[in-house]
Amino acid sequence: MQNKYVMEILKEYERLSEEAKSAQLQRQKEIYHKIPRIKEIDNEISRIGYDIASSIFKGIDVESYIKERRRKITDLKMEKAELLTSFRYPVDYMEVKYICEKCKDTGYVKNEKCSCFKQKLIDKFYQQSNLRDVLKKENFDMFDISLYSSEKYKDELVSPRKNMEEILISCINFSQNFNAISDNLFFYGNSGLGKTFLSNCIAKELLDKGKVVIYQTSSNLIQILRESRFDENISRERIEEINTCDLLIIDDLGTEPNTPYSQSELFNIINTRILQGKKMLISTNFSLEDLMTIYPERITSRILGHFTMFKFYGDDIRIKNSINKRKPRI
Ligand SMILES: [Zn+2]
Structure with a gap:
């Protein structure tokens, strides 16, 4: 293969x-x-x-x-x-x-595979070749902060707009200073608030810099790992790439089947990358309380201890409409 x-x-x-x-x-x-x-x-x-x-x-x-x-x-x-x-x-x-x-x-480059080669292989492995097309339309310049309300929202201390401004700055900082930063990012909150959009912006910035990025929903990722177990030739390579690529983006954490198998795969990926100092961006529609009940402590403690948490909140209707008009979801 x-x-x-x-x-x-x-x-x-x-x-x-x-x-x-x-x-x-x-x-x-x-x-x-x-x-x-x-x-x-x-x-x-x-x-x-x-x-x-x-x-x-x-x-x-x-x-x-x-x-x-x-x-x-x-x-x-x-x-x-x-x-x-x-x-x-x-x-x-x-x-x-x-x-x-x-x-x-x-x-x-000097007998070593260039980063563009590695990325092409990954795109083929993970059928994420449509990623680049989607990303053409998604970059930080396209992010419209005015879609977020500047009114106070529920019990939150700052308005959705102020909150998003801070998240946006952190995302830009993360992608511009990627080599110097050791943080991982964790986006959580209701759907339709721009989590996937911002993940795409980060992926695009890094791909443009020649970084190797794997972008998968958690259910796809678990599926890929499961399939890899049946084909020894590709399994080592694939798992190696998931463990060593410059940035691993796991979108929609929680959509994977909630089984001991997938939990142990998830733990292995997250833990291995943390130990190797390799960065991750994880997003989920769940609240932190939900995560605590769904995942075992060994997973949540890795997330809480090694990721910077960003809560997305606000009235999602205008944002959802605008984002959906612009792009298909990966
Ligand atoms: Zn090249």
Whole structure:
């Protein structure tokens, strides 16, 4: 199973880098046609490059020769950049544009799998390939704080809007300072108040930074683990990824079947990640009191002890309508 996915992804990389190179050739052709001087410059640069390479064998004052030749290359590159700009092209117009600059769409950096490769594998493993499409529409800029009332709500000390402002700041802080922060996040409260939306915003920010993110509802996660038990080849890999990805998002905690099996799987995931200092974001529609009665103490104590708790509250109708209009739920 793993091999099949790896093969598919490697093929995809091959296609991506071919596309990137042929698009670059196309742009080069266009420029050579419009600005013939640039073709001369490129030829000259490669000739000088060859000169430098062969100068070592010539027995001349190599150092000053190379220095002088390098200066010439810099001059030529300057001239090329100025020409491109004067024709209103971006300076890097003739360079190859890769989707992932880290691995140049090869999937590997120094023989190690690039984070984009790991993410592609995870997307295939967990069928979360639709995640990116959903995330295109969901980011912190889209979060509309005005949907939350600024009136006092029940017994809460601050208004829903003030509460959300604080949650939003913490979420932005979490994703922007991801490497420095050791906290995990726990969102709880009624549905329709933006928990999934904010989880998506965080996932998007981190994916954009090249972090590896697994995003699953808790019922899917338990299902995946259950299936993995029947296939030894994929089980180790899958469980390894759940344990080691940069951020594990467990959405809708409590929707999984409430059995000793799923509770022990949940405990193992949460505990292993805590021990390894790997971050998590968990959300649930349950209240804290409900959680205490549903889950055994060993799970709730891990959550209370290692997560920053954020309570979502307010009148959900306007918020729900607005959020549902914008997106399908993952
Ligand atoms: Zn990459």
